[in-house]
Amino acid sequence: MKKSLALLLVLALSISVFAGCGKKAVETAGGGDLPTIGVTIYKYDDNFMSFVRRAIEKNAEGSATLVLNDSQNDQAKQNEQVDLMISKGVSVLAINLVDPQAAATIISKAKDANLPLVFFNKEPSATDMASYDKCWYVGTTSAESGIIQGELIVEAWKANPEWDKNGDGILQYVLLKGEPGHPDAEARTTFAVSTVTDAGIKVEELELQTGMWDTVKAKELMDTWLSKHGDAIEFVIANNDGMALGAVSSLQAEGYFTNDKFMPVVGVDAIPDVLTKIEEGTMIGTVLNDAANQGKATVDLSRNVGQGKDPLEGTSWILDETKAVRVPYVAVTMENIEMAKKSYE
Ligand code: GAL
Ligand code: CA
Numbered sequence: 298m299k300k301s302l303a304l305l306l307v308l309a310l311s312i313s314v315f316a317g318c319g320k321k322a323v324e325t326a327g328g329g330d331l332p333t334i335g336v337t338i339y340k341y342d343d344n345f346m347s348f349v350r351r352a353i354e355k356n357a358e359g360s361a362t363l364v365l366n367d368s369q370n371d372q373a374k375q376n377e378q379v380d381l382m383i384s385k386g387v388s389v390l391a392i393n394l395v396d397p398q399a400a401a402t403i404i405s406k407a408k409d410a411n412l413p414l415v416f417f418n419k420e421p422s423a424t425d426m427a428s429y430d431k432c433w434y435v436g437t438t439s440a441e442s443g444i445i446q447g448e449l450i451v452e453a454w455k456a457n458p459e460w461d462k463n464g465d466g467i468l469q470y471v472l473l474k475g476e477p478g479h480p481d482a483e484a485r486t487t488f489a490v491s492t493v494t495d496a497g498i499k500v501e502e503l504e505l506q507t508g509m510w511d512t513v514k515a516k517e518l519m520d521t522w523l524s525k526h527g528d529a530i531e532f533v534i535a536n537n538d539g540m541a542l543g544a545v546s547s548l549q550a551e552g553y554f555t556n557d558k559f560m561p562v563v564g565v566d567a568i569p570d571v572l573t574k575i576e577e578g579t580m581i582g583t584v585l586n587d588a589a590n591q592g593k594a595t596v597d598l599s600r601n602v603g604q605g606k607d608p609l610e611g612t613s614w615i616l617d618e619t620k621a622v623r624v625p626y627v628a629v630t631m632e633n634i635e636m637a638k639k640s641y642e
Contacts (some may be wrong), residue, residue, distance in 0.1 A: 306443050332603035333362040334596070335382035336391045336516045339419065340370040343510060344539040345566045345586060346393065349418060352592020353391070354514060361600045372396045379403055383410045391415045391595050391601030397479060400425040404432060413602035417595045419529060420480045422460045426619050433608055434621040439484035442626045443563050447492020449563055449628055450532065450580045454498060460561060462531055468493065469529055470598050471504040471522050473544060475536035482507070485536045485565060495563065503530060508540040515543030530560065538564035538571040538583055545579050554579045567629045567637040585627040585637050594622045 336353060338346050350365070359362045364382055368375035372395040379390060383406060390412055392403055400421030407414040408429055417435040426434060454460060454468055460467070472490070475482030486505070494501055504522045510514035515535065522530065533548075535541035541564030545554075553568050554577075564571055569587040574580040598608045609615075614622045630639040 311434070321364045329557040330602055331360065331362050332388040333364060333386070334389050334391050334603060335364045335366075335379070335385075335387035337368045337375050337378055337393055339368050339375070339393045341367040342370075344568055344570075345510075345537065345588060346418065348394075348568065348588035349592045352589045353596055353612050356593045356596035357600075361596060361603070368393075370395055370447060372399045375399070375404060376406075377413070379406055383407075383412065387412070387414045387603075389415065389449045389599045391417060391599045393417055394419040394421070395587060397421060401428070404429045407432065413599075415595060415599045419592060420621070423619055426585045426621070428487075431602065432620070433598055433602070433616070434619065435591055435598060436621065436623060437481075437586065437591070437626060438623045439480045440488050442481065442586065443485040443488025444492050445626050445628045446489045446565055447496075447519055447561055448562075449630065450489065450493050450534065451496040451583070453563075453581050454493075454532070457561075460531055460559075462528055467499040467501050467594070468598040469501045469503050469526075470534050471519075471526070471530050472502065473508045473518060473535040473540040474573075475507065475510045475534070475555065477507050481565075482536050489534055508535075508543065510537050510539050512539045512543040512546075515540035516547045518528060519547035520550075523547060533560060533562040534557075535562065535564045537586075538566040538568045540564065541580060541583070542570055542574070545574055549579070550630045565626075567641065569638070569641050572629070572634055572637055572641075575629070575634060582628065582630040583637075584642060585629050587626070587640055589623045589640055590624045594624065598622065 338350050364387060368376040375395050390407055394400060397419045404425060414432040419435055420436050503526050504519055508518055520547050533544045535544060541562050544562055548560050552558055561581045563582050565584040565586055567583045570582050572579060594614050597612045601608050601610050616622060
């Protein structure tokens with residue numbers, strides 16, 4: 298035990314010495330003249346982002362050296378990580394912000410170092426994006442996920458009149474919101490509901506609170522809501538799959554999905570655990586948030602601009618007028634589950 302601890306210490310020391318040698322050390326780690334992409338993930342402990350990270354690693358293999366940082370949901374920590382990467386001489390920054398409002402801080406650091414910058418997953422404001430010509434964004438059109446989720450709800454609600462348990466013609470829902478201020482959370486919350494009301498379905502919001510994208514937090518909320526409202530809840534709308542999973546486990550503990558007790562639950566992301574739930578019948582659908590392609594586009598653009606090339610060179614991505622690559626969302630139900638599975642392989 299002691300021996301292996303000592304060995305670990307020696308290893309950790311030699312790694313930090315290696316990391317301390319600056320530019321050379323970082324670059325040689327990937328071999329030769331490959332561009333070095335300095336990446337931050339807002340926190341490793343995020344279900345969906347772990348798939349984006351995996352896609353980034355896969356796509357960088359053999360074509361770029363990665364310096365990966367877990368910002369542990371702490372913007373101050375992320376700022377320090379960026380400073381350190383700049384001082385070590387990375388060729389480009391690929392940043393998943395902790396706080397979308399912090400884009401300006403990161404942009405000014407990149408500007409000072411004359412470094413190109415690719416944000417991904419958490420979209421900076423249009424003003425921030427326009428403030429630096431060497432910055433780009435890879436993500437989605439946030440509203441699209443809300444609209445698609447709303448369409449899933451409309452279709453399922455219309456096909457299952459018995460889900461209106463109290464027969465009042467109104468869809469009583471609870472909504473698990475992602476991180477407040479996050480463009481995805483705001484847009485999904487707004488558009489999921491407006492799509493349902495636009496289709497002529499009356500709704501009543503019984504509860505809406507943030508579960509911060511998190512399974513455990515969402516389960517706690519759902520536990521409270523179930524004990525407060527019980528069967529008055531007719532639909533669970535979750536801004537992401539992580540939280541939908543929390544709701545499902547709370548519902549299962551209350552005896553749902555056995556005998557005739559049912560609750561429709563929808564999410565966003567299409568992570569593998571949720572695809573399993575759809576197959577089991579404990580979730581009715583989700584919206585594919587294409588981690589594989591978002592990771593690929595992040596690496597493609599970063600690699601190019603890190604070598605002073607046009608961001609799109611050799612790729613088939615398209616930039617919109619805000620310098621953003623927006624990967625489309627896709628509705629996922631039992632009907633096309635195989636497609637979703639492939640995307641998360
Ligand atoms: C969203 C995703 C969430 C969470 C969030 C982090 O796009 O749907 O599950 O990962 O990004 O910023
Ligand atoms: Ca009702």
